Amino acid sequence: MSSQQDDLKETDTEARFEFKKEENSAFKSEKGLTEETVRVISEDKDEPEWMLERRLRALKQFQKMPMPTDWPGQPDLSEVDIDEIVPYIRPDIDKRGGADSWEDLPEEIQDTFDKLGIPEAEKNALSGVGAQYESEIVYQNMQEQWEEKGVIFCDMDKAVQEHEEIVREHFMTKCVPPSDNKFAALHGAIWSGGSFVYVPENTTVEMPVQAYFRMNSEGMGQFEHTLIIAEEGSEVHYIEGCSAPKYSAFNLHSGGVEVFVGEDAHVQYSTVQNWSKNTYNLNTKRAIAEKGGRMEWISGSMGSKATMLYPSTILKGRGASDNHITIAFAGEGQDIDTGAKVYHNAPDTKSTVESKSIAKDGGRTNYRGLVHIADGAENSSTAVECDALMFDNESTSDTMPYMEINESKVDVAHEATVGKIGDEDIFYLQSRGLDDDDAKQMIVSGFIEPITEELPIEYAVELNRLVELEMEGSLG
Amino acid sequence: MSTQAIESLSEDTVRRIAEERDEPEWLLETRLNALSALETAELPDVIQTPGRRWTDLGALDFEALVDPLNQSDATERSAGDDEVVVLPFTEALDEYGDVIEANFGSVLDPEHNYLTALSVALFTTGTFVYVPEGVDVEDVTVRAEMNSRSLFSQTLVVAEESSSVTILESIETGDDEVADDRYFSNLVEVVAGENANVQFGSLQNLDDDAYTYSLKRGVTDTYATVDWIESNFGSKLTRSDIETELNGDGSESQIVGTFFGTDDQHFDINARVWHQAEQTTADLVTRGVLDDVARSVYEGVQDVGEDAWNTSSYQRENTLMLSDDAEADASPKLIIHNHDTEASHSATVGQVDAEDLFYLESRSIDSRTARNMLVEGFFVPVLEEIAVDEFRDDVEELVIERLQ
Numbered sequence: 089m090s091s092q093q094d095d096l097k098e099t100d101t102e103a104r105f106e107f108k109k110e111e112n113s114a115f116k117s118e119k120g121l122t123e124e125t126v127r128v129i130s131e132d133k134d135e136p137e138w139m140l141e142r143r144l145r146a147l148k149q150f151q152k153m154p155m156p157t158d159w160p161g162q163p164d165l166s167e168v169d170i171d172e173i174v175p176y177i178r179p180d181i182d183k184r185g186g187a188d189s190w191e192d193l194p195e196e197i198q199d200t201f202d203k204l205g206i207p208e209a210e211k212n213a214l215s216g217v218g219a220q221y222e223s224e225i226v227y228q229n230m231q232e233q234w235e236e237k238g239v240i241f242c243d244m245d246k247a248v249q250e251h252e253e254i255v256r257e258h259f260m261t262k263c264v265p266p267s268d269n270k271f272a273a274l275h276g277a278i279w280s281g282g283s284f285v286y287v288p289e290n291t292t293v294e295m296p297v298q299a300y301f302r303m304n305s306e307g308m309g310q311f312e313h314t315l316i317i318a319e320e321g322s323e324v325h326y327i328e329g330c331s332a333p334k335y336s337a338f339n340l341h342s343g344g345v346e347v348f349v350g351e352d353a354h355v356q357y358s359t360v361q362n363w364s365k366n367t368y369n370l371n372t373k374r375a376i377a378e379k380g381g382r383m384e385w386i387s388g389s390m391g392s393k394a395t396m397l398y399p400s401t402i403l404k405g406r407g408a409s410d411n412h413i414t415i416a417f418a419g420e421g422q423d424i425d426t427g428a429k430v431y432h433n434a435p436d437t438k439s440t441v442e443s444k445s446i447a448k449d450g451g452r453t454n455y456r457g458l459v460h461i462a463d464g465a466e467n468s469s470t471a472v473e474c475d476a477l478m479f480d481n482e483s484t485s486d487t488m489p490y491m492e493i494n495e496s497k498v499d500v501a502h503e504a505t506v507g508k509i510g511d512e513d514i515f516y517l518q519s520r521g522l523d524d525d526d527a528k529q530m531i532v533s534g535f536i537e538p539i540t541e542e543l544p545i546e547y548a549v550e551l552n553r554l555v556e557l558e559m560e561g562s563l564g
Numbered sequence: 565m566s567t568q569a570i571e572s573l574s575e576d577t578v579r580r581i582a583e584e585r586d587e588p589e590w591l592l593e594t595r596l597n598a599l600s601a602l603e604t605a606e607l608p609d610v611i612q613t614p615g616r617r618w619t620d621l622g623a624l625d626f627e628a629l630v631d632p633l634n635q636s637d638a639t640e641r642s643a644g645d646d647e648v649v650v651l652p653f654t655e656a657l658d659e660y661g662d663v664i665e666a667n668f669g670s671v672l673d674p675e676h677n678y679l680t681a682l683s684v685a686l687f688t689t690g691t692f693v694y695v696p697e698g699v700d701v702e703d704v705t706v707r708a709e710m711n712s713r714s715l716f717s718q719t720l721v722v723a724e725e726s727s728s729v730t731i732l733e734s735i736e737t738g739d740d741e742v743a744d745d746r747y748f749s750n751l752v753e754v755v756a757g758e759n760a761n762v763q764f765g766s767l768q769n770l771d772d773d774a775y776t777y778s779l780k781r782g783v784t785d786t787y788a789t790v791d792w793i794e795s796n797f798g799s800k801l802t803r804s805d806i807e808t809e810l811n812g813d814g815s816e817s818q819i820v821g822t823f824f825g826t827d828d829q830h831f832d833i834n835a836r837v838w839h840q841a842e843q844t845t846a847d848l849v850t851r852g853v854l855d856d857v858a859r860s861v862y863e864g865v866q867d868v869g870e871d872a873w874n875t876s877s878y879q880r881e882n883t884l885m886l887s888d889d890a891e892a893d894a895s896p897k898l899i900i901h902n903h904d905t906e907a908s909h910s911a912t913v914g915q916v917d918a919e920d921l922f923y924l925e926s927r928s929i930d931s932r933t934a935r936n937m938l939v940e941g942f943f944v945p946v947l948e949e950i951a952v953d954e955f956r957d958d959v960e961e962l963v964i965e966r967l968q
Contacts, residue, residue: 161899458613460613463889463891476898476900478900478902478903478905479903480903481870481901481902481903481904483903484899484900484901485898485900486897486898486899486900487896487897487898487909488895488897488898489895489896489897489911490611490613490893490894490895491892491893491894491895491911491913492613492616492618492891492893493883493885493891493892493893493894493913494891495888496885496886496887496888496889496890496915497888497915498885498913498914498915499914500911500912500913500914501910501911501912502894502896502909502910502911502912503908503909503910504896504898504908504909504910505907505908506898506900506905506906506907506908507905507906507907508903508904508905
């Protein structure tokens with residue numbers, strides 16, 4: 089433990105995320121959102137007509153829908169003025185769809201991802217990597233062995249061109265329609281970048297594929313779209329990392345994620361989000377699981393000013409299952425409102441939600457979750473467990489689960505606890521020679537361990553580092 | 565919301581109700597204020613998730629149901645002891661007008677929502693319970709029968725320092741048959757003084773053509789305790805809110821709830837507690853059974869304020885489904901603003917345990933009897949919380965009746 093902690097201390101994690109790069113773009117849209125903006129983005133991407141139509145439909149939807157303001161205790165979104173956002177910035181790169189060598193990238197972009205440690209991780213532990221800078225994927229590469237098996241991992245914009253039929257069928261149609269919520273509609277109108285992952289039948293992608301999203305410019309919005317299709321019997325683990333340096337103006341991240349889990353397929357989706365504390369993080373993520381399919385969501389929400397994120401799974405086929413693991417850490421000025429939604433629409437479906445949250449220095453965490461069991465979803469079972477840890481009296485910790493049960497042959501359980509760090513625990517660790525800070529850090533690490541142990545090692549280490557970083561400052 | 569739809573709901577009506585009872589000026593004014601608040605007041609909040617409104621209060625047909633000038637009830641009140649005052653609300657005004665004026669509306673704002681305002685403007689029955697300092701009484705009972713299309717009831721309990729009282733209230737439909745639907749509205753305020761102890765049990769078993777709105781709220785002073793038992797068996801649609809504000813250091817509240825829904829009954833059960841002082845404790849326990857196409861909605865809120873140091877707060881809710889077509893929604897909520905808190909909640913929905921059934925059947929008990937035994941057993945943890953035998957027997961009896 090101690091040697092690992094020393095390691096963590098030597099790594100200057102803060103410097104790794106907080107650096108800024110001069111803005112150097114090839115194309116930058118005007119601020120705000122009009123039909124013209126949408127047309128310009130679509131034209132700059134040379135998109136087929138149907139995509140432009142979908143964007144315009146989503147825009148209409150967006151203009152029609154009211155801002156969500158009536159959720160009990162929801163984060164304050166009054167600052168989020170879409171007219172102040174730059175929705176689209178194309179970085180100055182030669183090749184559309186992402187270079188396949190880091191060397192081909194402009195130096196400042198290369199340097200950004202070097203600092204974030206992405207090329208290093210690619211060498212060691214990943215099947216493929218995509219990297220998005222502002223609105224476009226700048227780097228995309230996958231090991232040849234997967235390509236040979238028919239696995240596709242490419243930039244979403246490129247997928248619209250090269251895999252048009254399958255994208256047209258799945259893109260914001262049956263999983264996340266733009267009408268789902270205001271920010272899904274916004275996303276549908278001005279999405280850009282993101283990843284497309286296609287895994288053919290009975291193929292197991294053994295090492296994870298990763299995408300990293302970086303916002304560099306002040307006042308921009310990032311709206312990447314991720315579409316994952318895992319065919320029958322396939323298996324894939326997708327990892328997403330996000331960060332941005334902090335500016336005084338607000339940034340907006342409104343990603344869309346759609347996952348199709350085929351029969352007996354298994355998809356794991358892991359995110360560690362470390363947006364800067366001026367970023368509003370309002371995402372829509374959803375998976376549909378067919379018969380026997382298994383979906384896993386693992387989310388660490390560390391950054392952002394306000395996050396509203398409720399990854400959801402529709403268990404559509406008999407015997408499908410879903411696991412959610414979430415960690416939220418809210419420090420000063422942060423409002424992390426996150427949770428999980430699960431729809432049991434078929435018999436013998438199972439879901440578990442495990443949520444851990446930590447609030448300190450006036451931060452607020454909220455678990456907001458929904459479990460819906462449809463009539464006829466016999467022998468479904470769901471277990472939700474939320475634990476919250478509070479550090480001080482300025483912070484707030486809320487738990488708001490909703491359960492809708494329309495079937496009697498079910499097993500539904502929800503449990504939640506809120507507490508503070510036990511004085512006795514600290515005393516015990518101090519009596520073993522640890523100082524107060526180390527003791528608290530160790531207790532927090534222990535608190536989130538059930539979740540970190542589910543993460544691939546690089547991410548577990550990363551998450552621990554971020555927690556450590558959050559813990560410093562106030563404890564010193 | 566507008567009041568225009570209810571023809572007889574006017575200032576004249578309210579004045580007439582007050583005059584008939586020879587009420588003091590301040591109460592008339594309170595009623596008239598409540599009446600004018602109806603113009604802007606909203607119906608109570610109901611939970612809404614994408615695509616689903618948990619309870620549709622809009623379906624309540626006030627125009628047809630509310631008949632202010634023809635309210636009728638038969639209520640038996642028993643104090644069981646000379647030291648405690650138990651009087652019909654309006655009769656109590658003569659002698660205890662000052663106490664009532666000082667406390668009326670102090671716990672529950674008449675203009676809290678549309679239904680409370682309507683109730684305060686129109687109430688004609690209810691009970692005033694006054695427990696002087698140091699007095700300890702156990703058997704206050706209020707048994708009410710509803711004999712009209714609509715009935716509005718207003719109850720105030722004032723327990724002075726170091727007093728203790730147990731109050732049992734029941735409401736049923738009387739013999740006078742009213743062909744149509746009915747509306748029963750019941751507001752209860754409890755003021756628990758320093759070190760006072762109030763236990764308030766309520767048993768609602770109206771006919772299944774009734775709509776019931778019930779809001780009961782208590783406030784605690786230092787070291788006071790307010791315990792609630794809320795049993796709902798009757799009515800087509802029930803909206804019940806039981807709430808305690810823990811305002812005094814070291815004060816406590818327990819909210820025990822039971823419900824049993826059959827046919828197309830709908831229960832919207834809410835238990836809320838606000839911790840606003842140091843070292844307060846709350847325990848919310850609700851158990852319900854649903855049969856046929858009955859539906860339940862449960863919301864529990866434990867709100868721990870910034871100044872509520874050293875809080876303990878617990879909540880459990882369990883729903884048992886006996887029929888495939890029953891539906892249960894639940895939302896237990898924690899709102900925590902003070903880190904010096906130990907709080908937990910849990911909620912479950914399930915059916916009768918197959919292994920338990922199998923065990924009983926293996927002892928040659930037929931499956932129907934076995935199921936009934938298990939349902940009775942399901943209620944035991946809440947029945948155990950009911951200290952008054954008579955009340956517990958009533959609840960048990962109603963459970964058994966429903967299992968036949």
